[in-house]
Amino acid sequence: MYRAxxxxxxxxxxxxxxxxxxxxxxxxxxxxxxxxxAPLDDPNVYYASVTAHGSIMAYVFPTxxxxxxxxxxxxxxLARPLKGQVWAWxxxxxxxxxxxxxxxxxxxxxxxxxxxxxxxxxxxxxxYLGIVLVVLGSYCxxxxxxxxxxxxxxxxxxxxxxxxxxxxxxxxxxxxxTALGATVELVFLILPVALGWTHTINAGLARTxxxxxxxxxxxxxxxxxxxxxxxxxxxxxxxRLYSDTMGRIAFILFLVFSLPVGLHHLFMDPEQGSGFKFxxxxxxxxxxxxxxxxxxxxxxxxxxxxxxxxxxxxxGWIRAxxxxxxxxxxxxxxxxxxxxxGFGGLVNMSYAMNAMVHNTSWVTxxxxxxxxxxxxIVYFAIAYHLWPQLTGRELxxxxxxxxxLWLWFWGILITTVPWHITGLMGEPRRMAMFDYAEPFEAKxxxxxxxxxxxxxxxxxxxxxxxxxxVRSSVGATARVPPLTYALAVNPPAQVPALLNGxxxxxxxxxxxxxxxxxxxxxxxxxxxxxxxxxxxxxEEPRR
Amino acid sequence: xxxxxxxxxxxxxxxxxxxxxxTRWLFIMAGMLGIMLAxxxxxxxxxxxxxxxxxxxxxPATLHLSGEFVENNLGSAVxxxxxxxxxMIAHQYMFTPQCVTVPVGTLVRFRLTSPDVTHGFIxxxxxxxxxxxxxxxxxxxTRFDRIGAYKMPCHEFCxxxxxxxxxxxxxxxxxxxxxxxxxxxxxxxxx
Numbered sequence: 124m125y126r127a128x129x130x131x132x133x134x135x136x137x138x139x140x141x142x143x144x145x146x147x148x149x150x151x152x153x154x155x156x157x158x159x160x161a162p163l164d165d166p167n168v169y170y171a172s173v174t175a176h177g178s179i180m181a182y183v184f185p186t187x188x189x190x191x192x193x194x195x196x197x198x199x200x201l202a203r204p205l206k207g208q209v210w211a212w213x214x215x216x217x218x219x220x221x222x223x224x225x226x227x228x229x230x231x232x233x234x235x236x237x238x239x240x241x242x243x244x245x246x247x248x249x250x251y252l253g254i255v256l257v258v259l260g261s262y263c264x265x266x267x268x269x270x271x272x273x274x275x276x277x278x279x280x281x282x283x284x285x286x287x288x289x290x291x292x293x294x295x296x297x298x299x300x301t302a303l304g305a306t307v308e309l310v311f312l313i314l315p316v317a318l319g320w321t322h323t324i325n326a327g328l329a330r331t332x333x334x335x336x337x338x339x340x341x342x343x344x345x346x347x348x349x350x351x352x353x354x355x356x357x358x359x360x361x362x363r364l365y366s367d368t369m370g371r372i373a374f375i376l377f378l379v380f381s382l383p384v385g386l387h388h389l390f391m392d393p394e395q396g397s398g399f400k401f402x403x404x405x406x407x408x409x410x411x412x413x414x415x416x417x418x419x420x421x422x423x424x425x426x427x428x429x430x431x432x433x434x435x436x437x438x439g440w441i442r443a444x445x446x447x448x449x450x451x452x453x454x455x456x457x458x459x460x461x462x463x464x465g466f467g468g469l470v471n472m473s474y475a476m477n478a479m480v481h482n483t484s485w486v487t488x489x490x491x492x493x494x495x496x497x498x499x500i501v502y503f504a505i506a507y508h509l510w511p512q513l514t515g516r517e518l519x520x521x522x523x524x525x526x527x528l529w530l531w532f533w534g535i536l537i538t539t540v541p542w543h544i545t546g547l548m549g550e551p552r553r554m555a556m557f558d559y560a561e562p563f564e565a566k567x568x569x570x571x572x573x574x575x576x577x578x579x580x581x582x583x584x585x586x587x588x589x590x591x592x593v594r595s596s597v598g599a600t601a602r603v604p605p606l607t608y609a610l611a612v613n614p615p616a617q618v619p620a621l622l623n624g625x626x627x628x629x630x631x632x633x634x635x636x637x638x639x640x641x642x643x644x645x646x647x648x649x650x651x652x653x654x655x656x657x658x659x660x661x662e663e664p665r666r
Numbered sequence: 667x668x669x670x671x672x673x674x675x676x677x678x679x680x681x682x683x684x685x686x687x688x689t690r691w692l693f694i695m696a697g698m699l700g701i702m703l704a705x706x707x708x709x710x711x712x713x714x715x716x717x718x719x720x721x722x723x724x725x726p727a728t729l730h731l732s733g734e735f736v737e738n739n740l741g742s743a744v745x746x747x748x749x750x751x752x753x754m755i756a757h758q759y760m761f762t763p764q765c766v767t768v769p770v771g772t773l774v775r776f777r778l779t780s781p782d783v784t785h786g787f788i789x790x791x792x793x794x795x796x797x798x799x800x801x802x803x804x805x806x807x808t809r810f811d812r813i814g815a816y817k818m819p820c821h822e823f824c825x826x827x828x829x830x831x832x833x834x835x836x837x838x839x840x841x842x843x844x845x846x847x848x849x850x851x852x853x854x855x856x857x
Contacts, residue, residue, distance in 0.1 A: 167826050237823050243783050243800065244825060326784055326799050363674045366684050390717040391786070391795055393802035397719035404706065408699045415695040419688065431674045473706050475716060478793040482786055482821040549790025551821035554829040563790070563817045612674070613681045646721075653725045655800040658758075658783050660825065 124512050124606070125198035127205055130212070132513045134191025135506060137219055138184050139589065145179040146585050148172045150578040153538070157571040158559045166555035170235040173553065174250075175226055177238030180494070182257055183222050185344045188502055189298070190214065190264040192347050193291045195509055197268060199606045200285040201275045207267050214263025217256050225253025235660055237553065239337075240305075240313060242329045245657035248317035251309050258302050268295040276624075283618040286370050287354040287608050293374040294346040296625055300382055300632060301343055304335025316657040323654035327394030328647040334385035335640060342381035342410070344494055346374070348501035352421050352454055355508055357609035359450040362428025365420050367611035371622040373420070376413035378625070379632050383639035384410055387472045391481045394652070399643050400474065406639065407472040414465065421454070427612065449524040453504030456532045460496025460539075464489055467543065482553075485546025488539040495581070496535040500528060503588060510595050511603040518595045523587060530584035537577030541570035718796055722803040726781045729755075735779055741851035742766050750774045753851075756785035756798045756820060759827030763853040765834040768810060769843035775807045786822035789835055797822060810837040 124131065154161040155169050198205050205211060227249070228234040234246030272292055276284065284292075312329050315321040353373075357364045364370065386403035389395050429440025446452050467489040470476050480486060507524050511517055518524065545567045546552075557564040557571075621627060710716060729735045735755055741763050743751045750772055755762045757780060768774045778787065778798050785798040789808070796804040810816070820831035836854045846852055 166829055170823070170826060170828075235826070241784055241823055244823075325801070327801055330784070330799065361673050363676070363678065365679070366688055369688050389797075392797045392799060393718050393804040394721060394799055396721050397716050400717060400719075401710070405703060408703050411699055412692075412695060415699075416688075416692065419691045419695075423687070427674050427678060431678070469702065473702075475706070475710055475793075478717060478795045481795045482788065482797075549788055549817070551788060551819045553821075553823045554819070556829050561817075610676070612679050612684060613677055650721065650723060652723055653727070653801040655726050655782070658825065 124195065125202070125204045127194050127198045127208070128513050130205070130208065130215070131191045131195045131509070133215060134187050134194070135509075135513070137215070138187035138191065139506075139592070141179045141187070141222060142184045143585055143589060145176045145184070146582055148176040149180075150575070150582050152176065153571070153575045153578045155555055156557060157575050158568040159572060159575060167232060167235065169555035170237065171229055171232050174229045174235050174237050174246075178225055178229070178254065179222070181238050181340065182254060183218070185347075185498075185502075186257060186261050186298075187218055189294060189343065189347050190218070190261060192350075192505060192509075193264060193268060193295060195512070195606075196287045196291045196350070197271050200288040200608065201271060203275075205267065206271050206274060210263050211267055214260040214267075217260030217263065219260075221253045221256025221258075221260060223253070224256060225250045233660075239333065240308070240329070242308075242313055242316070242324045243326055243655040243657050244660050245313065245317050245324075246660045248314060251314050251317055255306060255309055255314075258306050261298060261302070265295040265299045268292055281617065283367075283615050284623050285608060286364070286367055286611075287350055289371055289623070290346065290350045290353065290374045292625065293378045294343065294350070296629065297339060297346065297378050297381060298343045300636075301336050301339030304332045304337075304339075304385070306336075308332040323656050325647060325652060325654040327392075327652055328644070330389060330392060330394065331386075331640075331643050331647070334388045335382070336385070337388045338385040338407075339382040341490070341493070342377050344498050346377060347505065348457065348498045349373070349377075349417060351450065351501050351505050351508075352417060354608045355505070356421070356450060356454050357424045357428065358607055359448045359508070360425055360428035360444055361432055362424055364609040364611045365423035365427065367613075367615050368618075368622065369416055369420050371618070373413040373416050375622070375625075375628050376416075377410070379628055379635065380406060380410040380413075382632065383635045384472075386639070386643060387474075387477075390474065390477045395643055399639065403639055404472060404474040406635075411465070411469070414461075418458070421458075424609075447521060447525065449507045449518075449521055449528060450504040452525055453500050453528050456528060457497040457500050459532070460492045460500075460535060464493035464497060467492065480546055482551060483546035484542040484550045484552050487552045488542030488546060491542070492535065492539045496532070496539070500531050500535075503528060503531065506592065509606070510592060511601070512606050514596045515600045515603055516595055516598060517601045517603075518591070519598070520591070523591050527584050527587040527591060530580055530587065534577050534579075534581030534584055537580060538574045539577070541574045541577075545570050718804055718806060720805075722805065723801065724779050724803050726779070726800040729779060729781055734777070737762075739851060741853040742768055743851055744846055744848070746848070748772065752776045754778045754833070756780045756787065756824075756831075757782050758825050759820075759831045761787070761818070761820070761831070761833035763833075763855045765836060765854040765856075767836045767838055767843065767852050767854045769840045770810055770813050770837050771840065773807055773809055775805060777803055777805045779803045783824050784822055785820045785824050785831070787818050787833070788821045789816050789818050791816070795821075810835075813837050813839060 228247035234250035236244045236246040353370045384407040429443040432443045434440030434443030740753050780798045780800045788795045792808045794808040796806045816835040818833040
C-alpha cells in the first residue's frame with residue numbers, strides 16, 4: 124500500500140485501543156443508571172466515566188479512524204506514496220500524547236466536566252490541552268490531504284480527482300472548519316481560566332462557540348461511512364456506482380451545510396434569540412438533503428449489483444446481493460438505524476418540537492443510534508475490508524465478522540430503543556443515578572435494565588471484533604489483490620472544475636458561517652453580558 | 667473476493683436515465699423537506715410555538731441582592747391579568763424554592779436564572795424545557811392540563827451533586843389555589 128501500511132494500521136489500532144475500554148465504560152454507566160447493582164457505585168466515578176467515554180468516542184476514536192482511512196485512500200487513489208509522511212507521524216503522536224494527557228486527569232477525577240466541557244465548570248488544564256493536541260494532530264492530516272491532492276492535480280491536469288479522494292478531502296475540510304469553534308472556546312475562554320490567568324468566563328459565548336462544532340462533528344463522523352457506501356460498497360456487492368456526479372454533489376452539500384446549523388443545539392438556550400435559531404433550523408433541513416440523495420444512490424447501486432447477480436422482480440435483487448461480504452452486510456444493517464435515527468433527528472431539529480425531548484434520554488438515544496448503529500458499524504466493515512491490505516493476510520474469518528456485525532446491530536437497537544421511550548417519559552440525560560423508589564423513575568426501571576442487556580451484547584461484539592482483527596494479523600501471509608474503488612456506471616471522462624475542487628465551496632461555506640454565526644457570536648461583544656467566575660471541579664470531590 | 671469484482675458492464679444504465687431518475691428523486695426529496703419545513707413554520711407562527719425566544723441579561727453575581735430574584739420574591743406570583751409567574755433560582759445543587767404550587771388550566775410563566783453554573787430543567791408531559799445559563803434569564807410559558815405533582819429535574823450536568831437536583835411542581839385545582847395579593851408569593855416548601 125505505497126509504504127503507508129504501518130501508518131494506517133497504527134492509526135486503526137490506536138483508535139480501537141481507545142474504543143474498546145470506552146465501550147466498557149459505557150456499559151458500566153448504563154448499569155449505574157439502571158435499577159441493577161453496579162460495581163464501584165459512586166456518582167463521582169460516573170461523571171468521570173462519562174467524560175472519558177465521550178471524549179474518546181467523540182474526539183479521539185473517529186478522528187484517528189478518519190485519519191487512518193484518509194491516508195489509505197490518499198495513497199491508493201492517487202497511486203503513489205504519501206508526500207510528507209513524516210508529518211503524518213507527527214500528527215499521529217500528537218493525537219496519542221494528547222489523548223493520554225486528557226484521559227489521565229479524567230481518570231484521577233480531576234476533570235469531570237463531561238466531554239462537552241460545560242463552562243463555567245472548570246477541570247484540570249491538562250484535559251483541555253490534551254484535546255487541543257488531538258485537534259492539532261488531526262490538522263496535520265488535513266494539511267497532508269490538501270498538499271497531496273494539490274500536487275497530484277498539478278501533475279494530472281484535466282483528470283477527474285477520484286471520487287474517494289474527493290470525498291475524503293471534503294471530510295478533512297469539514298473537520299478543519301468544524302473543529303475551529305470548540306478549539307477557540309478551549310484556547311481563548313476555558314484554558315485561561317483553567318490555568319488561572321483569568322477568573323471569569325462568559326458561559327453564553329462559550330456555549331455558542333461549542334455549538335459551532337457540535338453539529339459539523341457529527342457529519343465528520345458520518346462521512347467516512349458514506350465514503351465506504353459510495354466507493355467501496357459497489358465493488359463488494361459486484362456492481363457499479365450509480366452516479367459519480369451525485370456522489371460529488373452529496374459530499375459538497377455536506378461540507379457546505381453541516382456547519383452553519385449548530386444553533387439547533389441551543390434551541391432551549393436563553394443566550395440566543397429566536398431569529399437565528401429559526402434560520403439555522405431551516406438550514407438544518409438542507410443538510411438532510413445529501414443523506415436522502417445518498418439513500419437513492421446506494422439503493423440504485425445495490426439494485427444494479429443484485430440484478431447483475433441474477434436477482435429478478437421488484438425485490439428479488441435484494442436477496443441476490445452478496446450478504447456474506449461483511450461490507451455489504453454492514454452497509455445494509457447500517458441503513459436501519461440511519462433511517463430510525465434520521466427521523467428522530469427531524470424531531471430534534473424541529474424548532475418547537477425539540478422542547479419535548481431536549482436533554483432527555485431521547486437525545487442520547489438519537490446520537491448513539493446514528494453514531495454506533497450507522498457509522499461505527501461501517502467503520503468495522505471498513506477495517507475488515509482494509510485489513511488484508513494492511514496485514515497481507517486473509518481475513519479470518521468472514522463468518523465471525525458477520526456474527527460480530529449482527530451482534531452490534533442488535534446490541535445498539537436493544538440499547539437505544541428503551542432510551543427513546545424513557546426520554547419521552549421525561550428522563551433527564553447525564554444523571555449518575557435515579558431513585559427507583561419514586562414512581563416517576565420506577566416505571567423506567569425495566570427499560571433501563573433492557574438497555575444494559577443491549578450494552579452487554581455490544582460489548583461482546585467488540586470482544587469478537589478484536590479477536591477477528593488480531594487473528595487476521597498473525598499467521599501465513601497470502602497474496603492480496605490491491606484495493607480497488609467502485610467504477611461509476613458511466614465513468615466521467617471529465618468533471619467540471621466545480622465538482623473537482625473546493626475553492627468556491629470553501630468561500631460559500633465561509634459566507635454561510637458569517638451569515639449564520641456572525642451575529643450570534645458577535646452579540647456578546649456589544650450586548651453587555653456578564654461573565655461568571657469559574658467553578659473548579661478539580662478539588663477533592665465531596666462525598 | 668474474486669466474484670465481487672465489478673461484474674456490471676459500463677453503461678448498464680444510460681447516462682440520461684441516471685440523470686433523469688436522480689433529478690426526479692432530488693425534487694421529490696426537496697418537496698418532502700419543504701412540506702416538513704412548512705409545518706414547522708406554520709405551527710411556529712400560528713400556534714406561537716417557539717423555543718426560548720428573547721435574550722434577557724442579568725448579573726449572576728448580584729441577582730440575590732436586588733431585583734426580581736431576591737429571596738422573598740421567589741415562588742408563584744399572580745399577575746393582574748391572572749397569569750401565574752413562577753420565579754426560581756437554580757444553583758448547585760438545588761432549585762430555590764424546591765417546590766412550587768400552580769393552578770391547573772392557567773398560563774404559567776416560568777422565570778429562572780442561575781448564580782453559578784449552567785443548569786436546566788424539564789417538566790415531563792409539558793413543553794416546559796429550558797437551559798438555565800448564568801448571566802441570562804430563561805423564560806418559558808406552559809399550561810398544566812392535569813392536577814398532580816410533577817417532577818422537575820435539573821437536566822444539565824452542573825457538578826458532582828447534579829443527580830440530587832430535583833424540584834417539584836404541584837398543580838392544584840383553581841379553587842384550591844389560594845387568593846394571594848400582588849406582593850405575596852406561594853411555594854409548597856414544607857416549613
